[in-house]
Amino acid sequence: MTETRGERKERTRRAILDAALRLCEDSSLVALSLRQVAKEVGVVPTAFYRHFDSIEALGLELVDESFVSLRAMLLDVRRSDPAFDDIIDSSIGILVEHVHQQRAHFQFIVRERAAGPLRVREAINTAIEQFEKELATDLVRLTGTTTWSPQDLQILSGLIVTAMVGLAEAILRTPDPGAERAIVEGARVQLRMVVVGALNWRSKL
Amino acid sequence: MTETRGERKERTRRAILDAALRLCEDSSLVALSLRQVAKEVGVVPTAFYRHFDSIEALGLELVDESFVSLRAMLLDVRRSDPAFDDIIDSSIGILVEHVHQQRAHFQFIVRERAAGPLRVREAINTAIEQFEKELATDLVRLTGTTTWSPQDLQILSGLIVTAMVGLAEAILRTPDPGAERAIVEGARVQLRMVVVGALNWRSKL
DNA sequence: CGTTTGAGTGTACGTTCGTACACTGAAAAC
DNA sequence: GTTTTCAGTGTACGAACGTACACTCAAACG
Numbered sequence: 001m002t003e004t005r006g007e008r009k010e011r012t013r014r015a016i017l018d019a020a021l022r023l024c025e026d027s028s029l030v031a032l033s034l035r036q037v038a039k040e041v042g043v044v045p046t047a048f049y050r051h052f053d054s055i056e057a058l059g060l061e062l063v064d065e066s067f068v069s070l071r072a073m074l075l076d077v078r079r080s081d082p083a084f085d086d087i088i089d090s091s092i093g094i095l096v097e098h099v100h101q102q103r104a105h106f107q108f109i110v111r112e113r114a115a116g117p118l119r120v121r122e123a124i125n126t127a128i129e130q131f132e133k134e135l136a137t138d139l140v141r142l143t144g145t146t147t148w149s150p151q152d153l154q155i156l157s158g159l160i161v162t163a164m165v166g167l168a169e170a171i172l173r174t175p176d177p178g179a180e181r182a183i184v185e186g187a188r189v190q191l192r193m194v195v196v197g198a199l200n201w202r203s204k205l
Numbered sequence: 206m207t208e209t210r211g212e213r214k215e216r217t218r219r220a221i222l223d224a225a226l227r228l229c230e231d232s233s234l235v236a237l238s239l240r241q242v243a244k245e246v247g248v249v250p251t252a253f254y255r256h257f258d259s260i261e262a263l264g265l266e267l268v269d270e271s272f273v274s275l276r277a278m279l280l281d282v283r284r285s286d287p288a289f290d291d292i293i294d295s296s297i298g299i300l301v302e303h304v305h306q307q308r309a310h311f312q313f314i315v316r317e318r319a320a321g322p323l324r325v326r327e328a329i330n331t332a333i334e335q336f337e338k339e340l341a342t343d344l345v346r347l348t349g350t351t352t353w354s355p356q357d358l359q360i361l362s363g364l365i366v367t368a369m370v371g372l373a374e375a376i377l378r379t380p381d382p383g384a385e386r387a388i389v390e391g392a393r394v395q396l397r398m399v400v401v402g403a404l405n406w407r408s409k410l
Numbered sequence: 411c412g413t414t415t416g417a418g419t420g421t422a423c424g425t426t427c428g429t430a431c432a433c434t435g436a437a438a439a440c
Numbered sequence: 441g442t443t444t445t446c447a448g449t450g451t452a453c454g455a456a457c458g459t460a461c462a463c464t465c466a467a468a469c470g
Binding site: 115118124147156159166194196200 | 394
């Protein structure tokens, strides 16, 4: 049992982050108290300050952490890169899988994006915008289209991200696996509709 | 100064609803205390119970109220019903106008849908589903399409609603009018892309 | 006109909150 | 081996919380 000082601190820090993520699962960061977190971790309230200045600061950390998950997902999507016409199915499959595996993180992002402390909301929306931009470049790489204006690509990317965030939200609020399957199937169709629209689109240049 | 007993009660009730809507504008229902509301109204805390059993019950009332606004918007959209090809522009224009006029209501719905008390979240999502169904019947009336399966219509409707909710969210978080104009323009393009996709869609029957 | 009703008051309670302050004790630094 | 550092402790505080209970007093009622 040799544990360095830094290791022990890191362990407590992790415990605080995990406890916070768990505790705000059925409310929100703005309704989460420092004392609840401390009690859940099994530590005295004032010890919280050794790790974070405030609940909001803790929230920003959770945002970063959550988007590391998301970035891992995007890597999975890019890595798959299979035949052209079932890229929709595989991408949605990967998203669904990640939502289940990182359920707490996704729920956190979706909830705090709308209801969190100002800084947290801003951080989340900035990250999502970044996502949209990355997807836009992926789209041009994927389709090699030259008839699309950069603006339209960005707009299409936004539409897709919105639909996928909507899918994640729907999954998170649907406990029944059967109903979830229907929702996922619907999202697949939605994406195909969007793709049909995109294929028949001509940007005004 | 003749004010019946019921009128006075209704006035206080309204004051409570308005105060709650105002107070949770930068947090959430789950972080709103009965005492804050009472203080804002200028009434003693226990008086709250004369009107609502709990903050959650008050929230359900606010949901109903907000969706009355939304329904009025849908009526506006249906009433316009102009030439076929700028129905997108007019609908989005109406949405944008309503978001500004009923800013607090829209903000409330968007926030509490993700972060409110369970019952409130359920009420909001049920209402939005209802919305999707109504839009689906409007779509069939509008296009007279017979080559679409009911499921695909519902799915398309869901996509449009998701995009419009996304637009409302984006407007609500964008203070700068110039940036807002760009966002609205993007939403118009998104909707047109979706329509292009829909026009080229054939349901599998 | 006397009685009832009920919106709003006022006090009082136990709990939880954030945070200030002085502390301990083992790992880290010297 | 002595000193320093610092994650975590323990106590203590004023403020805010939900809610119980007894109340007032004007409108509504019979």
